[in-house]
Amino acid sequence: MEEQEKQDKPGSEVQKNEQEGKGSSQYRGNQRRRFYNRNRRYYSPRYSQQNRDRIKFNKVSIVIPLLNEEESINLLANEIRKVLKQTDLSYEVIFIDDGSTDNSLKVVKEICRTDKRFKFLSLRKNYGKSAALQVGFLQTTGDAVITMDADLQDDPSEIPNLLKKLGEEFDLVSGWKKIRHDPFVKKYSSKFFNFVTRIISKVKIHDFNCGLKAYRKEVIQDIQVYGELHRYIPLLAHWKGYKVTEIVVKHHPRRYGKTKFGISRFFKGFLDLITVVFTTRYIRRPLHLFGFLGAIAFLAGIVVNGYLSYLWVTGGYLSNRPMLFLGILLIIVGVQFFSVGLLGEMFVHNTRSEREYIIKERG
Numbered sequence: 189m190e191e192q193e194k195q196d197k198p199g200s201e202v203q204k205n206e207q208e209g210k211g212s213s214q215y216r217g218n219q220r221r222r223f224y225n226r227n228r229r230y231y232s233p234r235y236s237q238q239n240r241d242r243i244k245f246n247k248v249s250i251v252i253p254l255l256n257e258e259e260s261i262n263l264l265a266n267e268i269r270k271v272l273k274q275t276d277l278s279y280e281v282i283f284i285d286d287g288s289t290d291n292s293l294k295v296v297k298e299i300c301r302t303d304k305r306f307k308f309l310s311l312r313k314n315y316g317k318s319a320a321l322q323v324g325f326l327q328t329t330g331d332a333v334i335t336m337d338a339d340l341q342d343d344p345s346e347i348p349n350l351l352k353k354l355g356e357e358f359d360l361v362s363g364w365k366k367i368r369h370d371p372f373v374k375k376y377s378s379k380f381f382n383f384v385t386r387i388i389s390k391v392k393i394h395d396f397n398c399g400l401k402a403y404r405k406e407v408i409q410d411i412q413v414y415g416e417l418h419r420y421i422p423l424l425a426h427w428k429g430y431k432v433t434e435i436v437v438k439h440h441p442r443r444y445g446k447t448k449f450g451i452s453r454f455f456k457g458f459l460d461l462i463t464v465v466f467t468t469r470y471i472r473r474p475l476h477l478f479g480f481l482g483a484i485a486f487l488a489g490i491v492v493n494g495y496l497s498y499l500w501v502t503g504g505y506l507s508n509r510p511m512l513f514l515g516i517l518l519i520i521v522g523v524q525f526f527s528v529g530l531l532g533e534m535f536v537h538n539t540r541s542e543r544e545y546i547i548k549e550r551g
């Protein structure tokens with residue numbers, strides 16, 4: 189029995205592997221983390237049976253991007269403390285100051301000075317929410333990660349619910365602001381946007397861009413959020429093979445300050461959708477997309493010009509047939525699409541890396 193326990197002690201297997209020089213450094217890193225977590229989860233006396241049943245994670249990292257939210261931060265920090273105290277869960281809160289020009293940084297610094305569970309990073313300028321999230325992700329040490337907005341629109345009381353759902357063998361749980369407290373235009377444009385995204389991506393969730401989400405650590409290690417792709421994190425995760433789901437969360441009207449995203453979000457959002465579809469579905473097989481479009485254009489051009497050729501052979505005149513130009517155009521466009529696809533394939537061929545294939549488990 190004692191022998192068995194010794195075997196199960198955190199790190200023992202990892203150390204053995206390391207001595208034998210087995211695996212890559214990343215492999216060893218993952219093994220250590222998972223082994224440690226697993227043991228902590230089952231052996232630490234700190235976790236009562238009841239809490240273990242409810243939330244299956246050891247430590248949660250809460251990442252909060254913020255831009256000029258000075259009035260909300262203290263209230264949010266207090267709320268988070270209150271909610272997490274009830275769960276007996278160890279946690280860290282990482283504030284990312286995304287180039288605020290008000291007193292946000294000062295407020296954050298004061299919180300971090302008095303409470304060591306709170307950390308902050310301040311970006312030199314405003315890089316955008318995606319960049320702030322990505323920077324925050326790199327700092328996390330928990331085995332579960334929560335993201336939430338700093339403006340008090342997301343409710344910290346949902347954190348335990350998200351974690352519980354995440355524990356049900358999901359990798360990402362997205363919040364769904366079913367009852368949403370935002371201006372009319374924003375509410376309905378967002379509904380349309382979510383509808384289109386759902387149709388195109390076939391990911392069956394209602395609210396892709398909810399600030400409140402929970403992730404397993406592996407997910408945030410594997411996805412890259414840049415530009416304004418934070419709107420599509422569930423898609424990025426889904427197409428990497430992670431299990432994505434949603435739960436309904438509470439949403440509040442903005443109490444202080446104003447929104448950082450205008451109506452332009454709508455148009456940019458659709459361009460970003462094209463980026464996401466391309467980079468997740470076709471990045472490794474560009475000819476499938478461009479070749480398909482090229483083949484359609486080329487064939488349509490051949491049909492049009494074939495028909496005109498037939499008319500010409502049977503005695504017709506082509507001088508007053510604008511369709512001829514359409515046929516020529518389609519053939520040229522078709523060839524161009526094809527060429528772009530082939531060029532893409534050449535890039536892909538030269539930039540393959542093992543990192544793309546995410547391994548779920550090893551034996």
Ligand code: UDP
Nearest residue numbers: 253254255286316317337338339447448449
């Ligand atoms: N935010 C940020 N950088 C930006 C824009 C926004 O860190 O460039 C933060 C902002 O402070 C808030 C969250 O992202 O905590 C969501 O922003 P906002 O509330 O303006 O978005 P909305 O709720 O209107 O969609």
Ligand code: MG
Nearest residue numbers: 337339341442
């Ligand atoms: Mg907001």
